[in-house]
Amino acid sequence: MSSVARQTDGDRPRGIRRNMEQADFKLSRSEFDSLSRAVYDHCGINLHDGKRELVEARLGKHIRQGGYQSAGAFIESVLNDRNGETFVRLIDTLSTNLTSFFREADHFTYLVREFLPRLIRDRKSSDQKRLRCWSAGCSSGEEPYTLGIVLQEAIPDLKQWDARILATDISTRVLERAERGVYDAARISGVPPQLRTRYFATNRYDGHVFFDALPSLRSLIAFRRLNLMETWPFSGPFDFIFCRNVMIYFDKPTQQALVNRFHSVLSPGGLLFTGHSESLTGVRHPFEYVRPTIYRKA
Ligand SMILES: C[S@@+](CC[C@H](N)C(=O)[O-])C[C@H]1O[C@@H](n2cnc3c(N)ncnc32)[C@H](O)[C@@H]1O
Structure with a gap:
């Protein structure tokens, strides 16, 4: 067992092992600290304590889907793989990607x-x-x-x-x-209609209308x-x-x-x-x- 996996937080063991299927996934103090340090070192994102709930909410599903035995096992694989696939997927899970056309116009x-x-x-x-x-x-x-x-x-x-x-x-x-x-109707709504027709082709996939950026x-x-x-x-x-x-x-x-x-x-x-x-x-x-x-x- 790695040093990270061995660490526990007082009387609370690593949450995920006992709690893999529950939505209220929790990280121990030391697990959260290891993870936030690794993320900060790798990409500058500052996962301070105020982000803890958000991190737990996003990671629970990610860890379950990734088939990890425990949060510790997941963190260990992240720490051993800073530039590899595991880290990329972690950042994919944690980063906030909210955006829109003509945002802050x-x-x-x-x-x-x-x-x-x-x-x-x-x-x-x-x-x-x-x-x-x-x-x-x-x-x-x-x-x-x-x-x-x-x-x-x-x-x-x-x-x-x-x-x-x-x-x-x-x-x-x-x-x-x-x-x-390719953007759906809700996402493209920030583009004025006359620009939409000039720069996007309208297509149907599975019965829904989508807008494809033109070459x-x-x-x-x-x-x-x-x-x-x-x-x-x-x-x-x-x-x-x-x-x-x-x-x-x-x-x-x-x-x-x-x-x-x-x-x-x-x-x-x-x-x-x-x-x-x-x-x-x-x-x-x-x-x-x-x-x-x-x-x-x-
Ligand atoms: C909220 S989005 C902003 C998108 C767009 N710039 C906007 O204002 O609508 C933030 C983006 O920054 C990216 N990001 C965060 N840390 C990064 C890093 N260290 N290097 C490159 N991109 C990063 C995230 O993946 C995410 O897609």
């Missing part, structure tokens, strides 16, 4: 009204029609597809540009959905798995980066390191967009403040 308005017109003018005068952007923590694809729509709408001759959207996430599960690019939209986007805590296999420069509703899961030192790395891969004048519930207050960084949640590299 004022960011797209800012791009269309302020940033892109200037960029188009500058690039046209220098005859360098290059545009690079990054959706860091893209979840199931709604954010990069929205960016693709916005770029095509704002730049009529985009086909003549060397334009690419990099879309990355740590979770293989959401990336598969993003690459598939012209897909071809702008490269989906890649990337743990933001690891080395990035590219150096930019990007014209803008969306990292929204991702840093909320990180502590301040992790946010600070990440924001400074974003700065290093942006072009001068490039923008960083963060989520509206995220603040860089207390984070030391070299960005100029543009407006809440928008920062510029000087």
Whole structure:
């Protein structure tokens, strides 16, 4: 038995062994601590005590389905397999992937009204029609597809540009959905109807209507798995980066390191967009403040 599996928490043994089929799955103190330390070290996600119930709710089902004998056995396999499949599946289970098309719409308005017109003018005068952007923590694809729509709408001759959207996430599960690019009626509802017809094909699967991103939209986007805590296999420069509703899961030192790395891969004048519930207050960084949640590299 591993040191992790041997640890117990006072008089309460490892919950899962006695409780595999019950919904109220519990982790012992030491199990929770081992797991949260491993997750923090691997991907910066801060599973503090306030997240304990959420972790237990999500892990119970995952452990049952994975056929583990106990929570201890599961944690042991996670600790021995930080870069492998077990860890990927753990992160898939724990990460929050909530997203939507045109989420926090004022960011797209800012791009269309302020940033892109200037960029188009500058690039046209220098005859360098290059545009690079990054959706860091893209979840199931709604954010990069929205960016693709916005770029095509704002730049009529985009086909003549060397334009690419990099879309990355740590979770293989959401990336598969993003690459598939198929959304049901509820998910697509954030896309105005005239844009829906322009950028999606309507199809029926099993009697339900679905919307498939058209090749012209897909071809702008490269989906890649990337743990933001690891080395990035590219150096930019990007014209803008969306990292929204991702840093909320990180502590301040992790946010600070990440924001400074974003700065290093942006072009001068490039923008960083963060989520509206995220603040860089207390984070030391070299960005100029543009407006809440928008920062510029000087
Ligand atoms: C709530 S979603 C945000 C999606 C989108 N950016 C938005 O604002 O709608 C957060 C995403 O961050 C990803 N994530 C969390 N930690 C990560 C890490 N260390 N590296 C890369 N992606 C990470 C999660 O897998 C999840 O898909």
